[in-house]
Amino acid sequence: MEYQEDYVDVKRPRDGDDLYHPKQYSSDQAQSSNYQQISPETTNSVLSTAPLSKIKSSTSADRRMSVGMGQPGGYTGMAQVAQSQGPRGDEAVPVGFDEAVLRGLCDMDCSLSLLADRIKQGIVSCKQVATFFRSRADVEEKYSRSLTELYRSTGDVYARGDCKAGTFVQAYNSGLRLQDQLAQNRLRFAQRLNEMAEELFSLAREGEKTRKIHKETGSRYQLIIQDAETAVEKxxxxxxxxxxxxxxxxxxxxxxxxxxxxxxxxxxxxxxxxxxGSAPSASAPSGHxxxxxxxxxxxxxxxxxxxxxxxxxxxxxxxxxxxxxxxxxxxxxxAESKQLRKEYFSFQLPKIMRLLKECADEIDLGTQYHLTRFAFLYETMTVGDGAVLNPLGNPEEGPGLKAIFESIDNRTDFKSYMQNYAVIRGTPRGPRREGPYDDGFQMPLPPHVQRSQDSTFSASQSSAHTSPQPQALPSPHSQASGYGYQTSPQPPSTSQMQSSAPPLHPSGPSHSYNPSIGSTITTQTNNTVPTNSSITQNQGGSGETTSLTSYQQDYMAPGIPASTGHTFGVDLGEQLARDGTAVPRIVEKCAAAIEMYGLESTGVYRLSGTSSRVQALKAALDNDVNAVDVESDEWSADINVVCGALKLWFRELPEPLLTHGLYHSFIEAARYENDRLRHIRLHEQVNELPDPNYATLKFFMAHLDKIRRHESVNQMSVSNLSIVFGPTLLGAPPEEGGLNLEHMSFQCKAIETILNKYQEIFVEEDDDGGR
Known part of the structure; x- marks a missing residue:
């Protein structure tokens, strides 16, 4: 391509010539969102934003004066116009800019309108893409919020309903949490789409502004040239x-x-x-x-x-x-027209074409970049959803949805349901397989009591064969025959369980077996309870038979003096004020016995002791709690009896430990799905408890914390303990019937959270100088 001798090829506008800041779109600018529009620092009339019609209506002299053409040396005025178009950035020319295309545009008479129309098309396309992004973001956001609402409502409905627990509910809740993660991925994707839509709309607005400025600038130059040509014609x-x-x-x-x-x-x-002044041309026609x-x-x-x-x-x-x-x-x-045309076509037109071409490239590249970014984000979201559903063996991300549902153990769930059914439902009505203790039903002795009884029995047998002297009095902790327990499952005729008693006569007690009755005849000590069989005692060489009925009339529970105040069914505050203690004595004594003998007992607190023994211990504690040695073999032989008595004391409180007044507050706090928020709300409610209730709860939670630390042995996890004590410690008010099945899951959840956060709620608070 050949150019005129006076053609000026302008590769780039000089500093201060362009108004548009080109951007480079690359993978290292994935979050690019700032498009800067640099405004001109001068107010030359060529750069004004007046409508083109108003420009055409102005006089030729005004237009000429606006660019300095009214004075000699119009080129200087044109240069001032070029220099008044604002500073240019120092960014390098984009690699994709085609100089050959720019030269081709400069050779076309319609280049200005061509680029203006092309930019207009790019702006319309950019807006269409931005509209698509915004609409897609709305769809994704609605889907995300709907999925989140479904996750929450489904979890609430399941928690309130009479549904399965155990591994099933754990897997079900884990699956719902995965749905929430998918919803969060969609929500983040929608947010990115909204950001991209705003960036494209901003790009379109800046493109429109740049197109208008440079198109009007080119139109002004064209009008100036037209005015010069009109002046030549005139x-x-x-x-x-x-x-x-x-x-x-x-x-x-x-x-x-x-x-x-x-x-x-x-x-x-x-x-x-x-x-x-030359002579007539020879070629001039004659007669001219x-x-x-x-x-x-x-x-x-x-x-x-x-x-x-x-x-x-x-x-x-x-x-x-x-x-x-x-x-x-x-x-x-x-001459002036020739100079203006030369300057316009050699300098101003290439500069304007370059600016408009850069504007068109900016819009095209920006739109393409955001489309590519949309594809990348879409792929990332899809891969993220797949990673949530199937982490591909990454242990840090947890199991996938399929693995979660495959982990449901229906057999274990049913066994746990069997074990907890009687505790949750209470004592069932109707016939029971085990009869009452007073009818002769005997529980097997714990191992430590069996060993003590075996040693005592062996010593008694050896003494009976060597000397007729009376047996020595064994220690109180080795006596358990008063319960009527057998030391072995053999018939009474081959193995007898004996015990010593204070001598009523210098000759000492006699131990014999009556085959007609088939039961052991023993003397009673202060730590024994008589059996239903008749009791025969020989005093001073003469035998005297005393019936059980006459014995029971004179019998008083051993170790119980005159009544000093009831323990069961008495208000907690009154008990503490009466006894002058911070924690009820019955709670201290029973907890100490359970911690001594029951930490490794399978199903402690979950399994119920014999009803008659529980009632006997209740009566003893209710008569005088200070006189009862709960840690003795009499009561600790079956640690479930002590657990049953302690649970019975909590149930018979006039008001539950967590009070009726705070019941609904505890339930609402337990409804929170977020563990941290639920912990904070429950901590606030615990701090609202009266002082007696707070001190008792703190002591009892410390006791349960010791129980659950031996979960591997006693099989009593935090969840199991909360099932046992949830409805007991957080009972419903009387106006709701005392039992609210709808709130049972939240009652258990409240106790479970308090027990899980025992250190944070009670221990750390005391260390920090709290309550």
Whole structure:
């Protein structure tokens, strides 16, 4: 491609020439969202935002003055316009910018309108893509929120319903949490789409602004050139008119000298005037001057008729002066127009084309970048959903949805349901497989009591064969025969369980077996309870038989003095005020015994002791709690009896330990799905408890914390303990019937959270100088 000799190839606008900041889109700018529009620092009228119609309606002089053309040296004014278009950034030219395309645009007459229309198309496309992103974001956001609402409502409905527990509910809740993770992924995707839509709309607005500025700037330059060309035409028209007038004057003056007129030498345009003073051209058609003279004679011959030669000479001089001035004006207009055209096509037009082309490239690349980014985010979201559903063996991310549901152990769930059913439902009505203790049903002794009884029994057998002397009194902790327990499952005729008693006669007690009755006959000590069989005692060599009925009339539970105040069914605050203690004595004594003998007992607190033994221990504790040694073999032989008595004490409180007044507050706090928030709300409610209730709860939670630390042995996890004590410690108010099945799961959840957060709620608070 060849260019004119005076063509100026402008590779880039000079500093301060462009208004648009090009951006480079690459993978290392994935979060690019700032598109800066640099405003011009000057207020030259060429850069004003006035409508084009108003620009066209302005006068030519105003337009010329706006760019400095009203003064000599219009090029300087054009340069000032170019320098007034604001600073340019220092960014390098994008790699994809095509200089050959720019040169091709500069050679086209319609390049300005071509690029303006192309930018308009890019803006419309950009807006369409942004609208798609925003609509897709709305769809994803609605889907995410609907999925989250479904997750929460489904979890709440399941928690309130009479549904399965155990591994099933754990897997079900884990599956629902995965649904919540999917919803969060969708929500983040929607947020990114909204950001991208805003960026594209911003890009379109800046493109429209840049297109308008540079299009108006190009239109102004074109109007300036058009004004210059109009000025040239006007100067030429005026010059032609003056030439015709001079021709008429010369025709009138030289009319009689026809040969000169016919030769055209003295006429305007002839050798003397219009042919640079040279001789007539040989190629000029003969008769040229004659035709001009003839025309002048026809049109203006009568105008000069009757005038003298002096007047014609004056008119000729005036016409020549006017012609010289018009010729000078015309020459100047032609030169100025040529200079403006040269500057426009060599400098201003390439600069404007470059700016508009960069604007078009910016819109095209920005739109393409965001489409590529949309594809990347879409792929990332899809892969993220797949990783949530199936982590592909990554242990840190947890099991997948399929693995979670495959982990449901229906057999274990049913066994746990069997074990907890009686505890949750209470003592069932109807016939029971085990009879009452007083009818002769005997529980097997714990191992430590069996070993003690075996040693005592062996010593008694050896003494009986060697000496008729009375047996020595064993220690109180080794006596358990008063319960009627057997040391072995053999018949009583082959193995007898004996115990010693304080001698009633110097000869000592006698131990015998009555085959007709088939039961052991023993003397009673202060730590024994008589059996239903008759009791025979020999005193002073004479036997005397005493019936069980007469014995029971005179019998008093061993170790119980006169009543000092009831323990069961008494208000907690009254008990503490009466006894002068911070924690009820029954709770202290029972907890100590359970911690001594029951930490490794399977199903402690979950399994129920014999009802008659529980009632006996209750009666003893209710009569005088200080006189009962709960840690003795009498009661600790079956640690479930002590657990049953302690649970019975909590159930018979006039008001549950967590009080009726705070019941609904505890339930609402337990409803929170977020563990941290539920812990905080329950901690607040615990702090609202009265002082007696708070101290008792703190002591009892410390006790249960020791129980659950031996979960591997006693099988009593936090969940199992909360099932046992949830409805007991957090009972429903009387107006709700005392039992609210709908709230049972939240009662257990509240106790489970308090026990799990025992250290944070009670221990750390005391360390920090709390309550």
């Amino acid at each position: 100067a030429k028209t005026r010059l032609d008119g003056i030439v015709e007038e001079l021709d008429r004057v010369l025709a009138a003056k030289e009319g009689e000298t026809y040969k000169d007129t016919r030769g055209g030498y003295n006429t305007v345009g002839g050798p003397a005037y219009g042919n640079n 001057g004659k035709s001009k003279l003839g025309k002048a004679m026809k049109t203006g011959g009568l105008l000069f008729k009757g005038k003298g030669s002096g007047s014609l000479q004056k008119q000729e001089d005036d016409s020549r002066a006017k012609m010289d001035h018009a010729n000078e004006t015309f020459t100047k207009a032609v």
